Amino acid sequence: MEISPDKQNIDRVFSNTTYYIDFYQRQYKWNQEPVERLLEDVFYRFNEEFKLYENSDIPLEQLISKYGWYYLNTYVTNLVDGKIYIVDGQQRLTTITLILIKLKQQAEGYSSVLTDWIKNKITGHSGFKKEFWMNHENHKPCMQGLLDGLPYDKIDVSTGITAQNMLANFQVISKWLDKELLDKDKFETFVFFFLNRLVLINLNVDQTDVPMVFEVINDRGVKLKPYEILKGKLLGQIDKDELKVLELNEVWEHQVIKVNSYWEDEIDEFFTYFLKAKLADTRAVAQKFDNEYHRVMFEDEYDKVLKLKHNEKGVKSFLVNDFVYYTNLYSRIYESIRVYNEAQCYIYFNSLTDMNTQFLLILSACKINDSDEDEKIRIISRSLDRMFCLLQLQRSYNSNLFAVEIYKLSSKIREKSIPEILKAFDDSLLQLLSDARGIQVENVFNYSFFKETGIELDKRFKRYFFARIEKFIADNTNMNMKHSLYDLVQNTGWKNGFHIEHILSYNDDNYQLFNNDEELFERERNRLGGLLLLKGADNISSNNESYKKKLKSYSNTLYWNETLREDSYKSKLDFTNMIKKYALTFRPIDVFGPEELEERHKLLFEMVKIIWN
Template sequence: MDVQPDKQNIDKLFSNTTYYIDFYQRQYKWTDEPVKRLLDDVFYKFNEEYKKHKDSSIELDQIISKYSWYYLNTYVTNHVEGKIYIVDGQQRLTTLTLILIKLKHLAKDLNSQLEGWISNKIVGLSGYKTDFWMNHELHKNSMKGLFDGDELDKIDTSSGLTAQNMVANFSVVSSRLHNELKDLHRFESFVFYFMHRLVLINLNVEQTDVPMVFEVINDRGVKLKPYEILKGKLLGQITKEELDNLNLNDLWESQVTKINAFKEDEIDQFFIYYLKAKFADTIGEGRRYDKDYHRVIFSENKLKLDHNPKEVKDFLQNNFEYYTNLYSKVLKYYKDDSLNNGYAHVYYNGLTEMDMQFLLILSSCILNDPQEDDKIKKIAFEVDRLFSLLQLQRSYGSNAFAVAIYKLSAAIREKDIHEIRPEFDKTLLELLSDARGVPANSPLSYGFFKETGIELDKRFKRYFFARIEKFIADNTKLQVKHSLYDLVQNTGHVNGFHIEHILADNEENLKLFDEDEEKFKSERNRLGGLLLLKGKDNISSNNETYKNKLKSYANTLYWNETLREDSYKSKLDFTDMINKYSLNFRHLDTFGQAELEERHRLLYDMVKYIWE
């Protein structure tokens, strides 16, 4: 690699070179913290030197030669077709430009003769046109607004994050310099110091070396994300002419922006799921992609992207575009709680944090899959069914489940939709058998369900009763009274939902179980003895008798209200549901062992229909 170091001060750096922002470079992402740190460093050194020399009688530009120089770090460039591109350092150089813009405004305010010099360090002639030396081509309106001294809140930042951060950071720079440089002598001393004594090292590298350099050098204070490094290593293999003609940089940015709109840096999670979906058959193989997946892509070279521009172009225009669109689509339904879009189970899995649906959907879909929509719906349902039936039969173990998911991913990888349910059923029976220590012949068994309750995670219990509520509402042509999100996720003291024991822990109820305290505590925690109640209702009914509890269940949730006699009067839709599914709904004036068992079996019967 041919690296050409060149020591420069600010005066030389911004004199006759237009710097273009390479496609490797992310947007201007510095926040106020690294900007303040840079200003602190510069002023700390300047203030020390100014104290020593401020009273000197010789010419100011000669005094500055006595100031110690200060090293500002390195920036990396490469020359392509007559243009100089910033490979690394645009965060720092952009911030230096913001400082220069503020110095220009101060020079005018203080009637300094240095205004023209400073201005020439910001903009200059590049061929026939006047341009900013730091050439943020997409954000020139914002830079011009700053240069012209427009009010910050009126500057156009619609071009994106770079413009927004430039304006925000200019406010930080402006405030600091205004406070530090109040008189002409101090101001002009700082300008000479800033121009002549701040030193950077320019490293110019050949085009073929850029991806490697970009990977190992990070901008000051902001560590590169894996996808940012991956972008450089992929696009760095393609000529700039092809990048422009094929719009590959725009393709990359649009897909990344689409996914990151859901969550910052979510694109990294996409790549992790994608690589696992296509190449990991076991959980051990999957762990390889959890951290530096961008390195593994090239070390394994399963995608054939190492020193292979043809495959890189094909990957970006096909697999990358299709699977990021697919991932974005699933994310949309994952966040959507309307539940009427046909993709309800994608959302349900979000409520239980069953994010492995992303892995399995990416695994099953082929490029431009004609079964895409059906596979999304099918796999989301099967993931929810697998997780829920394991939980409800006391057979869920997080480690065993994770191991099984990777095997399942390999089994359904790019398979037809009709092969998906048999693989899920196979996995379910294997996990049930292993957990219970006896062969499981059916996806759902009352023997496995009978004691379920106390060991369940609180969130899953809320989720279970939320699904029961949804089942009743859907089959009686009613709207759920509260969103599933509130039922599952909202646990606040006042408005949150909490598990309610129908049988309060008191002597009266203990007698119903023949004073057998162990049996009583075990039975009252079964699902048949539980409800969901809102915070205040839950507190108020905490230790009441069953007769009084029935009163507090009025106007709460449908499942709670089915204990009450008035829930069955003139409710034709409710009667139709009972008949359609042969469900043993009836009001209960008393509640003991038999009634608890009856309610538990009723839940079991609904489980069969909810999760087939």
């Protein structure tokens, strides 16, 4: 590998070279902090030198050589078909260009003879055309607007985040230079210092070495996101003319922006899930992709499947097929999390319980342009919710065993048919129940497993459980939910949040119902049949009251709570039809003791079998 280092000041960097932004470079993402840090460093060095020589009689062009030089870092380029591309350093060079534009404006304000010198550091002629030396081809309207001194609200930033950051950072630079360079003498001294004494090192590398150099630079401090490095590794294999014709950079950027619109740098999460879905059969293998997927995926073992290493044809196929299809699929899943969709409601349900493994499983099961995509999404999200909930409700959930099984399951359903997917989920659920109970379990519903379930469940899951009970009643009685699923599960504020309520409070009357056996009383009152979901204020107001007083407070709360009250059964045909349809033992309960608690617990189990059948 040939690397040619060259020490250059800014006067030389921007003299006769047009710099094109390579596909390895991310957008211009510097914000106020790194811009101010650069300005602070530069002006600290300049002001120290300026104080030393402020009253010198030596002509400025000679005096400037006495100023110490300041190292601005390294930038990396490569030459392709007569064009110089920036491989690394675009953020710094773009910021320097913005500083030069501001200096040009100040020079004009001071009527300085240095104006033309500064202008020539911003733009110049390349062949027949006048170009910005930093050639942000897609964002020239913004750069030209800044150069022309247009009002900020008239500058075109519609081309994207690069233009938006240019405008924002120029305003930071403008305020800083207006504060520092208050007179013509100091201004012109700074121009000489800036153009002659600020130094960068240029490293020119061969095209074939660019991806490797780019990653090494990143490892040594210029931290990029894994997907930004992966972009370089993939697009770097394709001829630049073909990249332009096929618009592969545009394809990449469009899909990245689409996925990142859901969460900052969400595209890294996508790649992690995608690679695990297609390559990992075990949890141990999956963990390899957690931090440095952009490296691991090129290992020989995995490249046998992906075929992306030193394979221009494979990369082109991956970008226009796999990458586009699976990022669109990922976005579909995310959209159903963001906005409740009854047709794909289980995706939303899983998000309430943080079952993000639905991304993994859906990506695994779907093949490119899968004709069964809609049904696979529905079945997988529903089956995952079912498996998770039935394990929780039957006291058989172990987070480590569950995580291990998920990757086995992902392997079993990878690009498989719907019947195979359904069987794989059932097999996994029975296996996890059997492992937890130490016996061979043949039925996914076992009341003996459910009988003691209650307060020990995770707080959010308990809220989720009662929210699903509430939705079941609402759906089957043609009533609207009184509160959204999100509010029931996620809203935990002191006043308006939802909390678990014990029907049986600590008082002598309730102890007597359990023969004053405090241990028995505590165990029984904590079962799901003895619990409700109440809004914060209602929960507090019921406190340690007797059951009869509590019963009054359950009016106009949630439907499940209200089924304890007699007035919930009067002239309600839809409610009666639901009871008959499912043979459910709903009835009003005036006295709540051990038998009634057991009755309600069994009633919940019957609804569990319907909801998660």
